[in-house]
Amino acid sequence: MKKTTVDNVNDNRFEQLKELLLFDDRKDFDALKSEILEQEKLKQKVSPFIDEKVEDLKDNFPKYFGENITEAIKVQIKESQDDVVEALYPIMGKLVKKFIVSEITKLSDSINETINNKFSIKHIIQRLFKGKTTDAEDVLQEVFEAVIEEVFVIEKDSGLLVGNFSRGTIADKDMISGMLTAIKSFVEDAFSKEGQDLEDIKFETFQLSIQNFKSIYIATATSGIIKQDFKDILYDKINNLAEIILRDRSFLKDEAKLNTLIIENLIINFDK
Amino acid sequence: MIAKKVLLVGNFGVGKTSLIRRFVLNEFSEDYISTIGVRVSTKVVSCNDEKIKLLIWDVAGTKDDEKVPKAYFLGASAAMYVFDLSREETYLNLQNQLQVIKDLSGLQKMVLVGNKKDLLTAQEIDEVKNKIPLQIDLITSAKEDENVEDAFTQLAKQTLK
Numbered sequence: 001m002k003k004t005t006v007d008n009v010n011d012n013r014f015e016q017l018k019e020l021l022l023f024d025d026r027k028d029f030d031a032l033k034s035e036i037l038e039q040e041k042l043k044q045k046v047s048p049f050i051d052e053k054v055e056d057l058k059d060n061f062p063k064y065f066g067e068n069i070t071e072a073i074k075v076q077i078k079e080s081q082d083d084v085v086e087a088l089y090p091i092m093g094k095l096v097k098k099f100i101v102s103e104i105t106k107l108s109d110s111i112n113e114t115i116n117n118k119f120s121i122k123h124i125i126q127r128l129f130k131g132k133t134t135d136a137e138d139v140l141q142e143v144f145e146a147v148i149e150e151v152f153v154i155e156k157d158s159g160l161l162v163g164n165f166s167r168g169t170i171a172d173k174d175m176i177s178g179m180l181t182a183i184k185s186f187v188e189d190a191f192s193k194e195g196q197d198l199e200d201i202k203f204e205t206f207q208l209s210i211q212n213f214k215s216i217y218i219a220t221a222t223s224g225i226i227k228q229d230f231k232d233i234l235y236d237k238i239n240n241l242a243e244i245i246l247r248d249r250s251f252l253k254d255e256a257k258l259n260t261l262i263i264e265n266l267i268i269n270f271d272k
Numbered sequence: 273m274i275a276k277k278v279l280l281v282g283n284f285g286v287g288k289t290s291l292i293r294r295f296v297l298n299e300f301s302e303d304y305i306s307t308i309g310v311r312v313s314t315k316v317v318s319c320n321d322e323k324i325k326l327l328i329w330d331v332a333g334t335k336d337d338e339k340v341p342k343a344y345f346l347g348a349s350a351a352m353y354v355f356d357l358s359r360e361e362t363y364l365n366l367q368n369q370l371q372v373i374k375d376l377s378g379l380q381k382m383v384l385v386g387n388k389k390d391l392l393t394a395q396e397i398d399e400v401k402n403k404i405p406l407q408i409d410l411i412t413s414a415k416e417d418e419n420v421e422d423a424f425t426q427l428a429k430q431t432l433k
Binding site (some may be wrong): 155156157158159160161172174175178179181182183185186188189190 | 275276277308309310311312313314325327329341342343344346347348349
């Protein structure tokens with residue numbers, strides 16, 4: 001349909017009215033549009049720098065913040081010890097459990113091997129002739145077999161080492177024998193009545209046995225489970241060794257000769 | 273190589289342990305001195321073309337009221353008595369203290385050493401020498417490593433007499 005003059009006039013008025021009513025909105029719209037366009041431009045310009053900074057931060061984070069974070073963690077741990085313990089407990093528990101399981105597995109393998117041996121024909125016959133010891137004692141004895149680790153033959157008064165045998169690598173045996181003599185003298189002086197001597201020192205898996213003679217004493221360090229039988233045999237062997245040394249004093253002046261004697265009379269017998 | 277037990281004695285704080293530290297590297301913890309009253313160190317020295325392994329027993333305190341096991345003094349081949357040149361009380365009763373050690377150890381002679389030389393002037397050292405009725409064998413300074421080696425060499429020589 002064709003527009004009339006009146007219509008045109010109406011149209012113009014309507015346009016004018018729109019212009020009047022929307023003037024402010026259009027102004028705001030234009031401002032926002034230019035602002036957005038500006039931001040886009042800014043973003044394009046700034047973006048590479050930000051990426052570069054982010055990469056740098058990724059690579060050097062510990063350098064920039066390590067100290068602060070460590071300090072913050074320290075403070076946090078200090079202030080909330082209970083929470084930390086609660087958080088770590090399951091982890092520590094797992095580690096401890098893992099270690100115990102591994103050790104028990106080793107022990108179990110060892111016991112199994114010993115029990116298997118125990119039920120061999122040879123051992124069944126031996127059991128018929130054994131004394132009062134129980135099977136449990138036998139198994140423990142074999143799993144944790146007593147081993148002579150160190151032997152020291154020491155001059156009684158001076159603490160000078162005259163001969164020794166060692167399975168380990170003791171750095172300064174002379175110093176050890178000196179300190180052992182000092183500790184022995186101290187204990188005897190502090191706790192003993194006249195004529196009594198220090199005989200045993202126990203520490204963790206070791207037992208140090210001391211046998212005193214006229215001018216020397218013999219100290220043996222033994223690991224494992226030490227049964228009375230073993231102890232009795234050891235004392236006998238040491239007595240025999242001391243007898244040989246004290247009868248032939250040349251052993252006290254020749255360390256190499258004495259060391260051979262210790263191995264032949266004490267160590268080989270027990271290792272067999 | 274022969275081994276000899278030697279004693280290092282003297283009042284508390286005269287510098288015996290410092291002398292040993294200067295002289296030997298291998299040593300037991302100092303806790304032993306406060307616990308059992310002695311600590312043993314070893315050192316190999318050459319003396320008269322012979323190598324001697326010294327077992328040095330550092331004995332803490334020798335006063336009458338201090339109970340030190342007599343066994344510590346047995347079997348020693350030589351002894352060094354150390355006093356502090358800067359503390360009169362450590363050398364006032366010197367003759368009596370030396371006699372106590374001689375009686376316990378059975379030794380006839382001892383090396384007499386005045387330590388902490390670095391704390392006194394030459395004139396003050398002369399004054400100390402005049403006060404002491406005995407011949408001082410060596411004046412040492414463990415701090416400045418002066419005459420320490422000589423003192424132990426003299427001690428090693430004593431073991432061979």
